[in-house]
Structures are given as structure tokens and as C-alpha cells.
Amino acid sequence: MVEKIVLAEDEPQIARLIEFKLKKEGYQVTWKENGEEALKAIKADKPDLILLDIMMPVMDGYEVLRRLREDENLKSIPVVMLTARAQERDVVKGIDVGAEDYITKPFHPAELLARVKRILGKSR
Amino acid sequence: MKNKSTNHTSITRKVMLIGIGLGALWWIGEAMVMVWVFHEGNLFQQIFLPSLHEIWMRSLPIGFFIMTTVYIVKRVKEALVQERKLLETLIDNIPDLIYFKDDKNRFISVNKARAKFSGAIAKNMIGKTDFDFFPQEQAKEAFADDSRVMESNRALLGKVEKITDADGTEHWVSVSKIPRHNDQGRVIGTMGISRDITEHKKGEKKIARLNAVLRAIRNVNQLINKEKDPNRLLQGICDNFIETKGYYYVWIALVDESGIFVTSAQAGLGERLSSMLDRLKSGQIVNCVREALAKSHIVITDNIRDICAECFLLSECKGRDSMTILLRHGDKVYGIVAAFVPMGVTMDEEEQLLFQEVAQDIGFALWNIEVEEALQKKTHDLSERVKELNCLYGISNLLEKEDISLEEILEGTVNLIPSSWQYPEITCSRVILDGQTFQTKNFQETTWKQTSEIVVHGDKAGIIEVFYLKERPKSDEGPFFKEERSLIRAIAKLLGEIIVRKKLEVELRIKEEAIASSINAIVLANLEGNLTYVNLSFLDMWGYVNDREVLGKSVTEFWENREKILEVLKALARGKNWMGELVARRKNGSTFDVQFLANIVENKAGKAICIMVSAVDITERKKIEQMKDDFVSLASHELRTPLTSVGGYVKLILDGDVGEISKEQREFLEIVSQNTQRLETLINEVLDIEKIESGRVEIRQEKVNLSGIVGDCINTFKVMAEGKGLKLEKEITAVQMDVLGDSDRLSQVFSNLLSNAIKYTKEGRVKVTAEIKGRFASVTVEDTGVGMSQDELGSVFTRFFRSEDSYVRKTTGTGLGLSIAKATIEKHNGDIRVESKLGVGTKVEVILPLLKEAKKVD
Numbered sequence: 001m002v003e004k005i006v007l008a009e010d011e012p013q014i015a016r017l018i019e020f021k022l023k024k025e026g027y028q029v030t031w032k033e034n035g036e037e038a039l040k041a042i043k044a045d046k047p048d049l050i051l052l053d054i055m056m057p058v059m060d061g062y063e064v065l066r067r068l069r070e071d072e073n074l075k076s077i078p079v080v081m082l083t084a085r086a087q088e089r090d091v092v093k094g095i096d097v098g099a100e101d102y103i104t105k106p107f108h109p110a111e112l113l114a115r116v117k118r119i120l121g122k123s124r
Numbered sequence: 125m126k127n128k129s130t131n132h133t134s135i136t137r138k139v140m141l142i143g144i145g146l147g148a149l150w151w152i153g154e155a156m157v158m159v160w161v162f163h164e165g166n167l168f169q170q171i172f173l174p175s176l177h178e179i180w181m182r183s184l185p186i187g188f189f190i191m192t193t194v195y196i197v198k199r200v201k202e203a204l205v206q207e208r209k210l211l212e213t214l215i216d217n218i219p220d221l222i223y224f225k226d227d228k229n230r231f232i233s234v235n236k237a238r239a240k241f242s243g244a245i246a247k248n249m250i251g252k253t254d255f256d257f258f259p260q261e262q263a264k265e266a267f268a269d270d271s272r273v274m275e276s277n278r279a280l281l282g283k284v285e286k287i288t289d290a291d292g293t294e295h296w297v298s299v300s301k302i303p304r305h306n307d308q309g310r311v312i313g314t315m316g317i318s319r320d321i322t323e324h325k326k327g328e329k330k331i332a333r334l335n336a337v338l339r340a341i342r343n344v345n346q347l348i349n350k351e352k353d354p355n356r357l358l359q360g361i362c363d364n365f366i367e368t369k370g371y372y373y374v375w376i377a378l379v380d381e382s383g384i385f386v387t388s389a390q391a392g393l394g395e396r397l398s399s400m401l402d403r404l405k406s407g408q409i410v411n412c413v414r415e416a417l418a419k420s421h422i423v424i425t426d427n428i429r430d431i432c433a434e435c436f437l438l439s440e441c442k443g444r445d446s447m448t449i450l451l452r453h454g455d456k457v458y459g460i461v462a463a464f465v466p467m468g469v470t471m472d473e474e475e476q477l478l479f480q481e482v483a484q485d486i487g488f489a490l491w492n493i494e495v496e497e498a499l500q501k502k503t504h505d506l507s508e509r510v511k512e513l514n515c516l517y518g519i520s521n522l523l524e525k526e527d528i529s530l531e532e533i534l535e536g537t538v539n540l541i542p543s544s545w546q547y548p549e550i551t552c553s554r555v556i557l558d559g560q561t562f563q564t565k566n567f568q569e570t571t572w573k574q575t576s577e578i579v580v581h582g583d584k585a586g587i588i589e590v591f592y593l594k595e596r597p598k599s600d601e602g603p604f605f606k607e608e609r610s611l612i613r614a615i616a617k618l619l620g621e622i623i624v625r626k627k628l629e630v631e632l633r634i635k636e637e638a639i640a641s642s643i644n645a646i647v648l649a650n651l652e653g654n655l656t657y658v659n660l661s662f663l664d665m666w667g668y669v670n671d672r673e674v675l676g677k678s679v680t681e682f683w684e685n686r687e688k689i690l691e692v693l694k695a696l697a698r699g700k701n702w703m704g705e706l707v708a709r710r711k712n713g714s715t716f717d718v719q720f721l722a723n724i725v726e727n728k729a730g731k732a733i734c735i736m737v738s739a740v741d742i743t744e745r746k747k748i749e750q751m752k753d754d755f756v757s758l759a760s761h762e763l764r765t766p767l768t769s770v771g772g773y774v775k776l777i778l779d780g781d782v783g784e785i786s787k788e789q790r791e792f793l794e795i796v797s798q799n800t801q802r803l804e805t806l807i808n809e810v811l812d813i814e815k816i817e818s819g820r821v822e823i824r825q826e827k828v829n830l831s832g833i834v835g836d837c838i839n840t841f842k843v844m845a846e847g848k849g850l851k852l853e854k855e856i857t858a859v860q861m862d863v864l865g866d867s868d869r870l871s872q873v874f875s876n877l878l879s880n881a882i883k884y885t886k887e888g889r890v891k892v893t894a895e896i897k898g899r900f901a902s903v904t905v906e907d908t909g910v911g912m913s914q915d916e917l918g919s920v921f922t923r924f925f926r927s928e929d930s931y932v933r934k935t936t937g938t939g940l941g942l943s944i945a946k947a948t949i950e951k952h953n954g955d956i957r958v959e960s961k962l963g964v965g966t967k968v969e970v971i972l973p974l975l976k977e978a979k980k981v982d
Contacts, residue, residue, distance in 0.1 A: 011765050011768075011769075013769045014765065014768050014769055014772065017768075017769065017772040017773060017776065020776065020781070021776065021781065024781060055757075055761055084757075084760040084761050084764045084765075105764045105765070105767075105768040106764055106767045106768035106770075106771040106772060106800070106804055107768065107771075107772065108771075108772075108775050109772050109775050109776050109779065109781070110775065110779055
């Protein structure tokens, strides 16, 4: 069964990079440009993992995470935060609230993949 | 005997008178017969005839007359002999010395008394002179007197002279010498009567003595009334006793309550008394004094040896009587008075009584003086105290003047001092304080100096000095009076207090000014939270014109969020200070941000007095901070996004995700990737240090095991070190070194240090030591790297510092690592130190306060 990943990232070039790397590994990736659309997609697809950028227009990553955690159906889906290093502290807070992991930009695509694999492997 | 002789004389006289009477009667009868015959008849007849009858008749009375006469003469003669015998008996037995001398002053006759006086028999003295019986001088005088009486033919009456009897005893006699005459009235010798008046003389002497004693007593009484100085009084008393010649030697010794000698006076012996006075002064009580002190009555001594065999008076007063008696009044004993009488005088009861009375009078006088002195002293003390108070009051009064400076007070003080001293006209004073001198116009240093230190807060701040320009008139108590010594101390103390107060005033004024003119808004409120003071900045910031608009209002009324300020007040009520940011509301309703500090002001005793609030308008700062934050977010986002793309895609290619690449392509893409990495590090570090130093980074306060963090870091860098062929040694002596802090930040610090050490070491080792040093945890990273020069060491913590060393230059680095480390460690209340030697190595030590006692490795 192909594992589904929702990627919320407002930067198309970075989204493309991630999508490329993950698809190459066989994951099904749904990319959304902002939090609101990402949330809709998550509700529709019920993905196995969510990659969530924090700084996004319309609805930021925190808000998405908060709403996910309020939803009984969605709150068990693991979330990996994507963030610039300056917001690291906030990410730590995010993890305290319920994020599974985080990865700081810039990142090595292979590292991203490794983390995704680890989380999905664990949940499986 | 005398009476009998008188009887004889009277009988003889009666017989003679009867005879003469009868004879006379007869002759009267005869005459009458003859008158009748002539008248009647013939003369012849008449004459003759009766003649015979007549003759008989007439011879009868003649015979009778003759017989009677013979009888009478015989009786008279008998009576005369009788009389002479009586006279002789009388002369012989009379106690007066009677003698008769011839014209050659030879004794013709002496009575028994005279003979006895010379120890001779009366008849043996006949023909001898006074030279045979008296000492030469006395004999000469008697001889001269006798001769003078004869020459002048005039009696010498009642001459008093001293003569010596056969025993050698001297007698006072009253001598009368009378010239003797023969029938022709020629002087043929002398007769003398001497009466022994020795006893009388003695009586006279005694009366003279008593007179002298009385005179002395009278003088003493006069002295007692007018002399108030005890020493002069005692001396006067002694002198009087001696001057009136009543006594040979008088001395008075005064003792205190415990019998210790105080003072003495004496007259009559002069310097000879000094040896005894020395004994008394040295604390010895001589026997006679002790004796007198022990007895309440007069002590009469007729032999001084009986009392004190060693008394120096033995020779002086040998054979003299002495009296010693207590001087007292009521129960109070003052001492003794002793008197020795002149030689040969015995004191009788009368004199003793008089002496006792005098002693009582002296005792009373001493008591009187004592009482008066006490009174005078009290009066003097009182007046001194008034002076003292006046002076201190005067100085205190200076303080009342508004805006008077300390200098003016000191100037005033030195001028107030002399008038409070005993002799203002010869007194001057000076105050030296902190190098400044204040003195009276007449100031002059002399040897009569009195000083007291002015102490401020326990330290000597200055000195106050008082000088007498010359020696003061009375100087029996050192140059200054006790009262003056205490006064100068009191003034010094007062000045010390004034200085403290004045300094406080000045400080207070400065503080007041500082508060009033502070750009911070400063507010004081009472413990209920109502404003009591606001400064100008407060009025400006909150848009008020006058402080009357706000004073008395609650401190809670000036804020946007009332609840928050109530929390602040609650915190204050719990005794905590509160610091933070608040939104303030102006008079016109607009708001602004303030940095707010509220604290309870306590007095020295720790009691809360009021609330103090200071507030700074941080609107501008807030704006700048916001801009900075915005910039940081922007920078981190906008810089990282392209970097993420560049780095990510390069790595994608390098990882072979998009197909095979040639060797050159790989090499060049590696260069792109490395530089992307470098740029990323630089951006991260710049942002980091900015955040740490601006305090906008929150350092977590958690229990962190430093040993664990260091261990983890070492493990992380093992590969890097081994890759360079370096040995990475660790020496962690404490498994548990708990500190309070942020593990991520601390981890970053040690990573930086290790990374640096490995980077800048070509060969050798890097050693990490973690140990406990007292109350601190110490972590040392030591390398055998390139090291730094002293110059470089000085700027090692400055931003973007990089060593000039070519090797270092070649390595990658931002030069921010140590700056971040220092900022982080300081945020943790720790310290970071660097030691380095060019070409030898560098040692960096981080010290952090331990949370509690840590466990050591066995």
C-alpha cells in the first residue's frame, strides 16, 4: 500500500524538491501551498504523514497543527514541522504540543527522507 | 601670847591713872584751904601754926605719889620687856623673811624664816652678808639694793625678784627694804622684809594662760565665722593658738570617712612636723590620732611615750602635757586637734572644757564649710550645666536656619565655644574637618590644649580643639575643668551628628533632584496605593500639567489593563518586587508601552514605608524591537529559502537522484554545496548572537547534567577528530555535575569549543576535562593547536574574530563561535576564560555555578 503524505509548503521550489525526493521513494505526495488548503486535503485524504511548514500564508503551520489536534479523526496523524532555524524554539514548543519531529531549513534531502522513513516505519 | 601682853599694859595704865587722880584731888583741896586762910586771918599764924600738920598732911600724898610712881615705873618696865619678847617672838615666827643689816650690809639680826631660807641658824648668820647665802648675781643685786636704800635714805617697797633657797629652788619674792636710823637720825643700816609670792605668781601665770586660751578661742571663733577655706581656717586656728602663747604646739589632722589622712595644719613646730606628715600622707595613722579617733572624749597625755614610743615629738614635747580631741559635728568625724601646753603648765579641768568647746566649734565650722562647699558646688555645677546647655543649644539653633551650610555651622560653633568655657577672654577654639579649618579670631596654639575627635559613622572625620591663651587663674584640677572636658566631648558628638545630618541633607537634595529630573517616570505611593509623589517625567509621559491632578489618586488608574496592575499590587503586598512591561493610558486616553518596576521601600528596620514605581516609555524601543524581530524572521526565512533550494537541489544531484554525474560535475557541485553550508552557518550564527545578546532569547532554567552534555559532544566530534588524525581525550571526574540552564544552548557552546579546537589543531590531541571546583563546575577544552598571540587573546571574544594564522585562515569559520559561547555562558551566570600560547595550544575553561553538591567519580 502506498503511503500518503500531505506537504504544506508555500515555497514551490522547495516543495518540488521534497515532492521529487519522496515520490522517487514511492510515497504518494499531495502538495498544498497554504495551511487552509492543506487542512482540507488532510481531511479528505487522511494521509499517513504530514510535512508542515510553519510560515505560510492564509493559515500558518501552528494553526493547522492546533486544529489537527482538536480533530479526533486526525490527531493521530504524525506531523513533521519544517522550519527556518530561527524559529527552532517555537518548533520545540510545537513538538511539546504534538508534532512528531521537525526539520530545519536548509536541509539535506536525504536527511528528510530518513526521518520520514523512520516515522512511517515506527507507526507501521 | 599677844593677848596677855595687852592685858598687862592696861593694868599698869589703870594704876597710874588712879595715883595721878588721887594726887591731883589732894592738890586741889590744898589750894582751896590756902585761899580760905588768906581770906580769914594773920598770914604768919595762919602759915606757921598749921605747918607741921600741914607738912605731914602734905607729905602723905607725896609719898603716896612717889610710891605709886615707883610702882608704875616698875610695872612699865616689866611690860616693856614683855612687849619686846612678844615682838621678837612675832618677828621670829612670821613667815616673811626679815633681816636687819648694819651699814656694811652685814646681818645684825634675821628671823627664823630668813635663816631657814638660807638653810642656816639665825645667830650664825650675824655678821655675814648675802654673798654667803645667795648665788652671786642675786647677792649682788641685794647688796646693790641695800646700798641704794641707805644712800637715798628711802625705802624700797615691794620689789619682785627671784631668789634661790638653800635647796636651789627658785622663789618669787616681794622685797621691801627700809633704812634704819640712830637717835640723831643718821642711817645706820637697813631692815628688810621679803614675802614669798611664788604661789601668787603661779596663779597669775595661770590666769594669764587662761586669758591666752580665751583670747585664742575668741580669735578662733572669729576666724570660724569669716574663713570659708578649710585649709586657711585650720592654719589660722593653729596660728592663733600659738600666737596667743596659750600653747606650745598645735596641730590638726583631717581624715575622711574611712580614716584616711586628708590634710593637716600645724603651728609651733614648723618643718619639724614634715616627717610625721609624710607618714600620714603615705596612709599610716599615727597612734595618737588613732587613739583620739577611737575615743569620743578628750585624751590627756602627760607622757607622750605612753602612746607612741617612736613619736618624733618625744624630744619636742618631753615633759609637756598634751590634749587630743576629735573634731566632729553630729556623727561626722573630721579629724583631730592636738595641743601641747607650754613647759611646766598643767591643764586643769577648766582648760580642758574650753578646749573641748573649741574642738566642737571647729567641728561645726568644718561641717558648715562642707555644707557650703556642697551648696556652692551644686550652684557651680548648675551654672556650668546651663553654660553647657546654652552652648549645645546655640549650636543646635544654628541648624534651624534654613539653607545653612555645614561650613557656616562649624564657623558658628567655634565662635560659640569660648563663651561657654570658664574664662572666655582667654579661650580660643578651632575645628578641623576634612582638611578645612575653622577658628576663632584670637586663635593661637598654646600648651593648654583640649581636644576631642569628631566621629562620623565610626570614623574620625575631624577634630575640635580648645586652647587657653594663657594658664587659667586657678589650676588645681589640670588646665581644664571636668565640665569643660565633658562639654568638648558633647560638642564633638553633636558636630558628628550634625555632619551626618548635613551630609544626609545634601545627599537627599541630590537624590531629590535626581528623582525630580529623572527621565524615568518616578512615582511614590502609600501602602494603600495612593500617589504621594510624581516627578516631572511622569506628568510629561502621562500628559498631565500639574501634580495636583494626580496626587491622592490610586496608582491603578493610569493603565490600560487594570487587572494587571492589581496583580502587581498583590505581588508587592506579598513583599515581592515586580518588573515587567505594561500599557499605560494617558490623560487623553491614548496608550503607550512602559517598562515598569515597582518595589516596596523599607526603612532601616525593614518596615515597609511606601511603594515606589519607576516607568520608562518603551514605545520607541518596542518599535525597534519589532523591526528587529521582523528582520530576523525575514532574514531567516528569506535567506534560508533560496539556500534551501540551492543546497537541496545540489544535494539531490550529488546523491544521484537525477542520474549519473561526471567526476568534474561532482567536484564542482561539492564546492557549491560546501559554500551553501558555510553561508548557512554564517546566517545562523549571526542571528543567534543577535538574539542572545539582545536578551530576546529565552534561556531555559532547567536542571542540566553538564557531564552528560560534554560527553555527548565528545561523541559527536569523535569522527571529526579521528578524521584529522587527532586524539580526543576526555577526563570527566564527576558523572553528575548539575547546573541550572538550557541544555541546547550549553550543548551549542561545547560544540563550538570542540569544533574550534579540532579545527585549529594540525596534530596532537584535544583534551576535554570536566571537574568540580568548589561550588563550580569546570569544563576545559585544551588543544595542541596553533594557539594565539597575546594581542589576539585580548580580542578573542570580539565578533568575527579570526586568527591571523595562515592555517586558521584556510579553515572555515565565522568568528562568531566564541562570542556566542561567551554570551551564553554569561547568561548562565558563568564565566569563560581563554589561555593560549602561539604554536603551543589553547585552553578554554568554562565555569558554571553548581546547582547542588555533585557526585564525584570514584
